[in-house]
Amino acid sequence: MVICLEDELLKYVPMTFSLLLKDCKSQDIQDFVPLLNQLIVKYKLKIFPCLNEFFMPAVQTINRCLSEPYDPLDREEERQHQSLQKCYYLFISSLATNEMTGVISNQGLENVERVLEAVLNGAVNFPDPSVMFVCVCACMYMYVGGCVRACIHVCKELLVIQVQKICFGIIKKLVDCWGMYVSYFC
Secondary structure, eight states: OGGGOOGGGGGGHHHHHHHHHHSOOHHHHHHHHHHHHHHHHHHGGGTHHHHHHHHHHHHHHHHHHHHSOOOTTSHHHHHHHHHHHHHHHHHHHHHHHTTOHHHHHTTOHHHHHHHHHHHHHHHHHOSOHHHHHHHHHHHHHHHHTTOHHHHHHHHHHOOOHHHHHHHHHHHHHHHHHHHHHHHHHO
């Protein structure tokens, strides 16, 4: 849908963001994030200033919705909760894989760490393996994209051994890739 639209759409994005974040529900976010991900893919740097401004309010709104109590025994409520988590991870992944990690790293170390912890939690604990893979890839791209200090800091601070193994495994693979790249050009 977004592919067919021209740049005139961009002038409506900030207003849409502010209206959405005022009083939204979990379902509103789940409906908006796929559109937002399409905008990220199509417009990248053109949408960067808007995303930079609204990223943390969006993350805080998603976290507020995720922290609302629900009955884990109710399959529908559990599915809705997991669907919102998946949207969050896909949003972060969309930023990371489209070279927009600057949006994340511009939010300050503490906020970057919170986002990274949430994504690492998804990489370890989310019940869907495909979403776990998306989270691991997002962490890798965040590392490559300039969130290195946060990645290393979160790895040191977390007590969950599985998460540390994933982080250091990603770092090792990236260093190996970097070494191959350097040796190729030297």
